[in-house]
Amino acid sequence: MKACATAVFFLLGYVSHFSLACPPLCKCYPRRAEVVCNNIPLTAFPSEGLPRNTSTLTIQFTNITSITEQDLQATPHLKELHLFSNRLRNLSSHLLRAVPHLVTLDLTGNKLTHLPADVFSHAPLTSLVLKNNLMEVVDARWLPDNCNLTWLDLSGNRLTKIPADFLQKMPHLENLDLSNNLLEKISANSLDQLTKLDRLNLRNNKLDALDASLLGSTRNLTYLFLSRNQLSHLPENIFQELTQLQHLSLDDNKLSSIPTGLLDHLTSLDDEGLDLTANPWICDGKMEYLFRWLQKYQKKLFLPETITCSGPQSLKTRAVMTLTESDLNIQS
Known part of the structure; x- marks a missing residue:
């Protein structure tokens, strides 16, 4: 007591x-x-x-x-x-x-x-x-080697690039948010050390291209946000390692078509987990792969009825989901 x-x-x-x-x-x-x-x-x-x-x-x-x-x-x-x-x-x-x-x-x-x-x-x-x-620049000297960070948010700054040596100091990183910056390029080896990365947000930047090997080491990604950039094309194999990906946003870019096989490895996408809206899709023969993928995996799409053709003129504003093989001049 x-x-x-x-x-x-x-x-x-x-x-x-x-x-x-x-x-x-x-x-x-x-x-x-x-x-x-x-x-x-x-x-x-x-x-x-x-x-x-x-x-x-x-x-x-x-x-x-x-x-x-x-x-x-x-x-x-x-x-x-x-x-x-x-x-x-x-x-x-x-x-x-x-x-x-x-x-x-x-x-x-x-x-x-x-x-x-x-x-x-x-x-x-x-x-x-x-x-x-x-902030307009980031510096690897801010951090110790092999630091413990699992969450890094640099969104809403004025960054035009992100040095590879800065990201390579964070091998334990699980969440990286670089959205709402002015990024023009992500170097090919930037993410090589981020093998535990679960969530990558590159939304609302000025990216016009992505290196084919950029995501090769990020096999644990479940969320990838690439919307509101200036992407006009994507490498055929850029997503091939992302078999755990549940959400992918590609809306508000400049995509008119995608290469054959681009989405084949995304076997874990949630229902409505893929956003392709607000792109200038050209509905011709190059649309065949996406057209057939959409028919097979419609539930994976966010607002599929709003994925529409920007050309040719005869199909302008038509929802891709309503097209026929004849419209696209493809054979069954």
Whole structure:
């Protein structure tokens, strides 16, 4: 009983200390060892008063413009740091050296343009979100070799390329989001080390071609988003290793036809898992392969009735599903 009472007394003292230590303009939740700072007047990292045992820290919608390694020394046990929708412009080199247990870092919606070398080293990060910033380049020197990242979100920036040496530092990556950038090309060997990749989002970029070997090592992909690019053709064998793929979006590109055999290896597609809408399909003899595939696997298509012909003039706006062999001048 005495030992139990002592433990309860210690716990109450800890909770009380956590509550009393809460910084101004922040709220502290002792049971979860969590602190939330959600105030526009906040202009500097609230290092003074943060409970040292804080494991989750959220700072959002403030006017903070920079964070340093020294700031984070106040929370050595931190596991999650959420810094979205602030005005961050600068992060210091070796930023995470003071938080050796950090696994999640979210920097969504800031003003970051350039980051220093080793900014994400020294912590076992598994999730890194840099969504909706102003970055035009990424640098392999940000990360340690063979880093632990499984989730990387770089969507909504101004990237025109993604260096292969940057991606090759992340062999454990499962989710890679590069959507809503300005990517013009993905080099052939960029994804070679990403053998555990499950989800790849390249939506809304400026890609006009994909190398035939780009996806050769990503056999575990289940979701691939390529919509809203400028793809006018696809290599015949680009999807041949993707036998686990459940969803493929190719909508809003410039595809007028696809090569024979392109879809043959996609045996795991979900119902409505293939999106081919909003492409300028030319309904002539080159359409034969897609025409026959659509007839056989109609359930795999998303909104099949909206896959329509852009030419020739006699078939313009006709749904491909309603065509006949005669329309396409092919023999049965």
